[in-house]
Amino acid sequence: MxxxxxxxxxxxxxGSQTAERVYRAQGRRIRAPRKGRRLTGRAALLALVLCxxxxxxxxxxxxxxxxxxxxxxxxxQAEQARQEVRKLRELKARWQDPAYAEQRAREQxxxxxxxxxxxxxxxxxxxxxxxxxxxPADRAWYENLWDGVDSADRTGGSR
Numbered sequence: 001m002x003x004x005x006x007x008x009x010x011x012x013x014x015g016s017q018t019a020e021r022v023y024r025a026q027g028r029r030i031r032a033p034r035k036g037r038r039l040t041g042r043a044a045l046l047a048l049v050l051c052x053x054x055x056x057x058x059x060x061x062x063x064x065x066x067x068x069x070x071x072x073x074x075x076x077q078a079e080q081a082r083q084e085v086r087k088l089r090e091l092k093a094r095w096q097d098p099a100y101a102e103q104r105a106r107e108q109x110x111x112x113x114x115x116x117x118x119x120x121x122x123x124x125x126x127x128x129x130x131x132x133x134x135x136p137a138d139r140a141w142y143e144n145l146w147d148g149v150d151s152a153d154r155t156g157g158s159r
Contacts, residue, residue, distance in 0.1 A: 110140065 039047075094100045105111040112118035120143075 095104075102111075110118055110120060120140075
């Protein structure tokens with residue numbers, strides 16, 4: 001069996017010798033391939049395709065990243081809403097307890113039980129949980145009303 005690679009090598013040599021004879025007959029020289037690094041047509045096409053892919057995928061990738069961050073924000077907001085709902089349900093359950101409702105009515109609305117006598121000190125010293133120098137927004141509505149009546153009485157009205 002003949003050596004296949006030797007035959008190929010002989011054919012290549014024979015082809016290059018024949019090409020040299022033809023070029024010599026025409027008066028031209030065979031150009032030897034350059035050894036330097038040069039951008040070939042295939043490499044340029046590959047670079048063009050890669051750049052096109054990068055440009056084509058840049059916008060969808062940016063959209064994907066921004067949508068992922070929006071999803072994370074929405075999940076965070078949903079978790080905060082769930083926590084708020086949980087707190088409100090706990091508050092609703094507390095308000096279902098008559099003792100809690102009575103306690104809040106006594107503190108905030110100054111309600112008293114039948115047979116008790118309620119009183120309020122004008123300087124706020126009767127309630128240890130409230131400071132004496134309260135602003136009008138921090139006081140009960142009727143305190144603001146009476147302060148308005150008292151101040152109108154002191155100025156004598158404007159007629």
